[in-house]
Amino acid sequence: MDEDMEAVVTQVEEKLGYPAIVKPANLGSSVGIGIARNRTSLETAVEEALEYASKLVIEPLIGELKEINCSVLGDTEHAEASVLEEVLKTEEILSYADKYQGSSNGGSKSSGGSKGTSGGMESTDRIIPAPVSDERTEEIQSLGVRTFKALGCGGVSRIDFMIDETNDSVYVNEINTIPGSLSFYLWEPAGKDFQTLTHDMIQLALKRQRDRERLTFSIDSNLFSLQGGGGGKGGSKGGSKK
Numbered sequence: 001m002d003e004d005m006e007a008v009v010t011q012v013e014e015k016l017g018y019p020a021i022v023k024p025a026n027l028g029s030s031v032g033i034g035i036a037r038n039r040t041s042l043e044t045a046v047e048e049a050l051e052y053a054s055k056l057v058i059e060p061l062i063g064e065l066k067e068i069n070c071s072v073l074g075d076t077e078h079a080e081a082s083v084l085e086e087v088l089k090t091e092e093i094l095s096y097a098d099k100y101q102g103s104s105n106g107g108s109k110s111s112g113g114s115k116g117t118s119g120g121m122e123s124t125d126r127i128i129p130a131p132v133s134d135e136r137t138e139e140i141q142s143l144g145v146r147t148f149k150a151l152g153c154g155g156v157s158r159i160d161f162m163i164d165e166t167n168d169s170v171y172v173n174e175i176n177t178i179p180g181s182l183s184f185y186l187w188e189p190a191g192k193d194f195q196t197l198t199h200d201m202i203q204l205a206l207k208r209q210r211d212r213e214r215l216t217f218s219i220d221s222n223l224f225s226l227q228g229g230g231g232g233k234g235g236s237k238g239g240s241k242k
């Protein structure tokens with residue numbers, strides 16, 4: 001075992017224990033993900049994941065997992081959460097085949113999930129709205145909005161959550177900033193059709209552009225006032241005139 005691998009193994013065994021899950025940090029679609037149940041399978045999973053990325057995420061494996069996704073639309077000032085979906089898995093981890101090739105054992109259980117013929121997240125087996133309590137739904141929607149704002153997102157995103165059913169804890173797993181099918185199927189149930197969703201996204205993009213132009217303008221005018229020689233060296237940051 002080389003030094004790097006030894007350091008990984010030591011850290012995982014000290015901090016996490018087994019079973020753990022090993023994921024490439026910057027891929028998607030469950031590519032390169034492996035489960036480590038002991039030192040040998042940890043080494044194999046790390047080697048495999050390193051084929052796909054130089055940065056890995058290793059975390060405790062949630063044994064009884066419920067996967068819930070929530071779309072968020074807006075910007076850092078105002079953002080709203082969609083209805084939730086539960087994504088159903090058929091294997092130990094929601095595999096590439098489940099996401100992109102549809103399920104082999106029966107059709108979609110959702111009201112909105114069987115529309116797509118083009119594959120992608122649109123045809124994954126899902127239940128909408130997710131069968132969780134009202135309080136849990138609100139908690140996840142609020143976590144979704146907070147995550148979206150904390151990351152400074154704009155437009156439409158989909159935030160994926162994991163619930164550990166052994167102790168009922170909820171985790172933010174990842175954010176998809178350009179979600180498959182723009183998550184339109186999570187907005188439709190609340191009456192926002194695809195056209196309205198894209199209209200909203202365009203309005204948000206225009207607002208973002210206006211905000212950006214305002215920022216650039218005030219930086220330009222500060223530089224200008226410094227060059228003008230009147231302001232002296234320490235040119236005040238708030239000194240731009242409207």
Ligand SMILES: Nc1ncnc2c1ncn2[C@@H]1O[C@H](COP(=O)(O)OP(=O)(O)O)[C@@H](O)[C@H]1O
Nearest residue numbers: 021027028029030031059060061062065093094
């Ligand atoms: N800590 C975990 N415990 C159990 N299963 C997990 C865990 N993290 C991820 N998974 C499973 O692996 C899948 C892919 O992981 P994810 O972090 O979403 O990566 P990707 O970017 O490939 O979608 C998840 O949808 C879930 O089924």
Ligand SMILES: [Mg+2]
Nearest residue numbers: 029030160174
């Ligand atoms: Mg994922």
